[in-house]
Amino acid sequence: MNKVLFFAHLRDAVGEEFLRLDAAGKSVGELKAELAANYDLPKMDSVMTAVNEEFAQDDEVIQDGDEIAFIPPVSGG
Amino acid sequence: MNFQISKEPIDIQSVIDKVVQRNAGAITTFIGTVREMTKGKKTLFLIYDAYEAMAVKKLEQIGREIEERWPDSQVAITHRVGRLDITDIAVVIAVSTPHRADAYDANRYAIERIKEIVPIWKKEHWEDGEEWMGNQLETVAYPSGKPEEADLNE
Numbered sequence: 529m530n531k532v533l534f535f536a537h538l539r540d541a542v543g544e545e546f547l548r549l550d551a552a553g554k555s556v557g558e559l560k561a562e563l564a565a566n567y568d569l570p571k572m573d574s575v576m577t578a579v580n581e582e583f584a585q586d587d588e589v590i591q592d593g594d595e596i597a598f599i600p601p602v603s604g605g
Numbered sequence: 606m607n608f609q610i611s612k613e614p615i616d617i618q619s620v621i622d623k624v625v626q627r628n629a630g631a632i633t634t635f636i637g638t639v640r641e642m643t644k645g646k647k648t649l650f651l652i653y654d655a656y657e658a659m660a661v662k663k664l665e666q667i668g669r670e671i672e673e674r675w676p677d678s679q680v681a682i683t684h685r686v687g688r689l690d691i692t693d694i695a696v697v698i699a700v701s702t703p704h705r706a707d708a709y710d711a712n713r714y715a716i717e718r719i720k721e722i723v724p725i726w727k728k729e730h731w732e733d734g735e736e737w738m739g740n741q742l743e744t745v746a747y748p749s750g751k752p753e754e755a756d757l758n759e
Contacts, residue, residue, distance in 0.1 A: 533656065535654060535656055535724065535726055536654065536726040536728070536737040537736075537737040540737070571739075574739070574740075576757070578656070578659055578724070581656075581658055581659040581662055582659075582662075583722075583757035597656055597659065597724070599656070599724050600726065600737070600739065601739040601740035602720065602721070602722070602724055602725055602726060602740070603720075603725070603726050603727045603737075603738040603739060603740065604653065604655070604660075604684055604695075604696070604719050604720065604723050604724075604725025604727070605637050605684075605695070605696055605716055605719045605720045
C-alpha cells in the first residue's frame with residue numbers, strides 16, 4: 529500500500545489530506561495522470577511529485593510502501 | 606535543530622543565537638512578515654501549510670548548500686505555519702559568516718531557495734474570497750515552467 533498526500537489546492541479538490549492506495553509498479557507520471565482524471569485535479573502540469581520526501585521525476589517507478597506527495601508550486605517565505 | 610517548522614510565533618533571538626560563532630564577523634537576519642496590500646488588494650490574514658517532514662529536509666538542504674558555497678558559514682531557519690495576521694513573522698533566517706558580504710549574499714540565497722524547493726504554501730484570505738497562492742518567485746525564471754531536477758535535489 530501507498531500513502532498519497534495532497535496539499536494546498538489539490539487537498540481542497542480531493543477533499544482528503546491523503547489517500548491510501550496500491551500504486552506499486554506504476555510510474556509517478558501514471559499515478560499523477562490517474563488521480564488527475566479521477567478527481568478532476570486542476571493545474572497538474574505545474575505540480576511536482578515527491579517520493580519518500582524527495583522530488584521525483586515522472587518516470588520513477590513507485591515501490592510498495594513509498595509515500596507519495598503531490599507538491600503544487602510552493603509559496604513559502 | 607537549526608531548521609524548523611513552527612506552529613508557534615517565532616522568537617527571533619533564538620534563531621540568531623543558533624548561528625553565533627567565534628569566527629563570525631557578521632550575522633544577517635531576514636524576517637519575512639505578512640504584508641497587507643498586494644497589487645492593490647487587501648489581505649485580511651494568511652494560512653500557511655507545510656509538508657513538514659519534507660520541508661525540514663529541504664531547509665536542511667539549503668543550509669548545506671550555503672555551507673558549501675560560503676565557507677565557515679552557519680545557518681538557521683524557522684518557518685511558521687498556521688494562521689498569520691498582518692505584520693506577523695512568517696520566516697526568520699539567520700546566517701553568520703567571517704565577513705559581512707557573504708552573510709548578506711548567503712541570506713538572500715536562503716530566502717530565494719525557500720521559494721523554489723521548500724514545500725510550504727500560503728492561502729490568502731481577502732474580504733471577497735480566498736485562494737492558495739502558487740509560485741511567488743520574483744527573481745528566478747524557469748524556461749520549462751518549473752524547476753529542473755538539478756535544482757531540487759542534491
